[in-house]
Amino acid sequence: MRNKSKLLAFILLVALSFASMAIEITTPSGKKLSLESREEDGTAWVCLDALAKALGATAGRDPLSRYPSLVLGSHRVLFSTATAMTSVDGKLIDTKHPARDKNGCVWIPREFLAAGLPLLLNGAVSLSGEGVAPPAPAPPRAAGQASENGGIGLDVAVASDVVRLTLEGAMTTAAQVRKEGSAIVVQLPRGRVSAQGRDLGSGIAARLDVGNDGRMLRIELGEGFKSFETLDLRNPERLVILLKGGGQVTPSVPPEPPAAQGGEAEPQAGRPSKAANQFLVVIDPGHGGGDTGAIGKGGLQEKDVALAISQKLAAVLEKSGVTTLLTRSTDIYVPLAQRTAIANYNRADVFISIHLNASPASSAKGSETYFMSREATDLWSRQVAEKENAAPPGIEGGSTLTMVLWNLAQTQYIVESQALAASIQGRLNQLLGTQERGVRQAPFVVLEGAQMPAVLVEVAFLSNPGEASQINDPAFQDQVTEQIAKSILEFKAQNGSQTPPNPS
């Protein structure tokens, strides 16, 4: 009896250790792959090189971010050893554990196999020990809302001091817009909106509801609401409703689930979806309110110049058919994380933060264009980032934990961000006649959470008396914004008409 139970225990031990030695993966085509694995901290781990070999994929390092990567066909995965988030084709998935770089291997947790492989292999995957469901359908990135049969298109944009609704379609400029108690009510004379109600955040406006079979919109106002105005636009006919005030906080947007392979899906709950052909540039005028930014000769404040340049840039881009949104259009303080949240919530295609530089050396001059990285290009770049990241006195800075998590979000767009930065820098160098200041990288808080190509431009040095008076001249600001706009339009032409990948 004693021997029997010893034997049973031994068999059990052998069985258990075998179970922990390999994970069997059944691919969507029914092929079985067996991978050696190790148990640690309550999960199984496989070596990235072995995983790549089994899948016929390539393991390596992303050339720019240096994150461990796995490339299979058109799919690209970036693992992080700092966070439990893994990027599959630019979308983040939670794999519960960060990857581990040790003993000559990058170790990947079983959770990635469960959540990530179905995306890489375009179908349901099962792992030994459990069945794995195919990925849930995810929202299309750009869901058009105007229907062809006389429907009214609705575009909603939410920034820190404005909530903007744009209704597009016949007779929209004849709509009635009135304030009723704590709400703005929009009554359409004809046609209807097929959009769903949604959360708008808090501050100026809290919620948008669509009623009366799509013929009425009701916007529940918040305590930050001050006034509203409407604009009638033609070609195409549009009614723009601007709700103004201050301190709007957009709903926080979690990283989107990975893109589904084909199929129709609901837009992510509560988040605006924009027209398929819309290219949205979110322009972020640095600083604002009590945070003046750099101060130049004669008391010229960075926050004011940045806002003036941003407004001009918006106007130039709008003329070229690009939709823009300013994170702030007034002199108010907007936390750095909120600026990026505005870009993410509104599904911007490009995020550009506008700043003016300062140096103890009054001779320093020229533009600098930055894109995000964990490491600064040099000591100067690090100092610029530290200055821009600093929270004004009495205001709490960003959370480091969030910073690490979101760092990965921007990493996905690092190639695009670098290209846009280089293009802007080239044009501004020519305009300002400077060659020595190149594209730089530094850990900017305002860039790192951006789920789109994102750059930060230090347009000129306010600390240089000559450059300060030049950049304060509206005619020169026009020249600057024209050059930046050219780069953005070129970038749009290269990247704006991306179609979602077809299921293979």
Ligand SMILES: [Zn+2]
């Ligand atoms: Zn600044």
